[in-house]
Amino acid sequence: MKMDMFEAKTQVVKALAHPLRLAICEYLLNIKEPKCVNHLANHFKKNQSVISKHLSILQQVNIVTLKKEGIYNRYTLSNPAQIRCIIDAINSIVKENALKNSKIVEMMD
Amino acid sequence: MKMDMFEAKTQVVKALAHPLRLAICEYLLNIKEPKCVNHLANHFKKNQSVISKHLSILQQVNIVTLKKEGIYNRYTLSNPAQIRCIIDAINSIVKENALKNSKIVEMMD
DNA sequence: CTACTATATTCCAATATTGGAATATGTCAA
């Protein structure tokens, strides 16, 4: 598997670039306990295979770590601190954009 | 345009989820000066329309800001501090993964 | 105006991502 640096970084960013995967990461960040596939499927009201596949994508780039406990496969964030940095930065950008847009709407009134 | 919060965040992450766009952001972060489309096209040895389209994607989510100066459209990062946070966090994850993989390779020797 | 340069946009084919259903695998208990 040959891959240059930007490709490797992009794989990580891409893994976060989906609403459900981002939501899963935020959820795991707040909950702080490993959660199993079924729990996440119920929580997000999604098909089990969909959740499983998204977790697999997150696992491939080591955003998430799998711990097998008997029947259950429990997932946690591998790097919670880094994920928090990213989510906070994204939130900051989104909030600033919302603020800017509301100002533009005001100007157009 | 109705969009829930995770959709909005995902749009920002998606904008970064491409090797060239990530490279453009890192470049603008280091250079600190606004750069025009042609400059970036030459620097990255890419088609002008490709660069223009990628910049447009970054601009749509306000990762990048356009300043028109005569003939030139110069682009800068709108939120350099946040972009640096994100890039640093991604680098940290990628480095840790590389380290882990090299250890796995060692184990297999 | 025309010519020239910079940039944006449109069009299109190739490729990638997605969700859901079905199926396969794995783990445990009886």
Next chain:
DNA sequence: TTGACATATTCCAATATTGGAATATAGTAG
């Protein structure tokens, strides 16, 4: 062993993203 449950994987159709060529637009100089 069989059954029950948790999870992963495969398959497929719908959708999204991509790069490059061609075209359109914009700004400036002559």
